Amino acid sequence: MQLFYSPLLNKEDTNYTFDKEESNHIVKVLRKKNGDNLMVTNGKGYLFNTVINTDNDRKCSVTVVEYDFKEPENFHIHLAVAPTKMNERFEWFLEKATEIGIHEITPIICDHSERKQIKLERFEKIVQAAMKQSLHRYMPILHDAISFKAFIQQENNSHKYIAHCEETEKTLLKNAIPKGASYTLLIGPEGDFSSSEIDSALKANFKPVSLGNTRLRTETAAVVATHSFVFCNEE
Numbered sequence: 001m002q003l004f005y006s007p008l009l010n011k012e013d014t015n016y017t018f019d020k021e022e023s024n025h026i027v028k029v030l031r032k033k034n035g036d037n038l039m040v041t042n043g044k045g046y047l048f049n050t051v052i053n054t055d056n057d058r059k060c061s062v063t064v065v066e067y068d069f070k071e072p073e074n075f076h077i078h079l080a081v082a083p084t085k086m087n088e089r090f091e092w093f094l095e096k097a098t099e100i101g102i103h104e105i106t107p108i109i110c111d112h113s114e115r116k117q118i119k120l121e122r123f124e125k126i127v128q129a130a131m132k133q134s135l136h137r138y139m140p141i142l143h144d145a146i147s148f149k150a151f152i153q154q155e156n157n158s159h160k161y162i163a164h165c166e167e168t169e170k171t172l173l174k175n176a177i178p179k180g181a182s183y184t185l186l187i188g189p190e191g192d193f194s195s196s197e198i199d200s201a202l203k204a205n206f207k208p209v210s211l212g213n214t215r216l217r218t219e220t221a222a223v224v225a226t227h228s229f230v231f232c233n234e235e
Contacts (some may be wrong), residue, residue, distance in 0.1 A: 041141030046069050120145075162207070175230060189218060
């Protein structure tokens with residue numbers, strides 16, 4: 001099944017017109033014609049079965065035949081990850097974490113961060129493409145970059161963790177995950193979190209965790225953590 005994404009489509013709609021970019025992709029690139037079926041999600045749990053009624057490459061429109069709704073999962077994964085020096089590494093994380101099933105992502109700017117700006121629009125496109133490719137019905141929430149200090153000061157009722165490389169007592173992440181809960185995990189830049197950042201996180205009730213015996217790159221650690229949360233919640 002090929003999945004299309006349109007956030008403005010809702011269950012009350014009987015007809016819908018795609019924007020210019022998606023219309024061009026459907027008609028010019030994929031060569032879809034009148035009468036062809038398109039499966040569309042709005043990224044909010046709904047899956048719509050639609051039929052093309054106007055195969056215009058600028059304003060492709062469809063008729064909604066039926067839809068169904070998938071309830072959200074009973075757990076929530078929020079990763080706050082420092083952007084990597086090489087932009088493509090962070091983009092790889094976004095793609096893979098979305099495929100695995102992450103729910104929320106916040107890029108955080110840390111003391112040792114070498115990249116302090118992000119391209120949010122490009123990141124959003126990568127997440128969107130990964131959501132469609134993996135047939136997810138929920139679009140992960142992608143926030144703009146925020147400072148480490150500001151992030152840990154936010155109100156947060158989830159189970160909070162920080163993964164760092166300092167030789168201190170830590171719990172293996174897979175042993176610290178209660179099933180069916182909300183989780184927030186901090187993952188630092190290539191140079192790791194500073195000692196003061198680690199102290200601040202601990203004071204903000206973030207629990208120190210380990211992702212295993214090997215030292216992982218930032219983007220690898222984020223993907224491993226995402227899978228750990230998902231795996232621990234599988235039936």
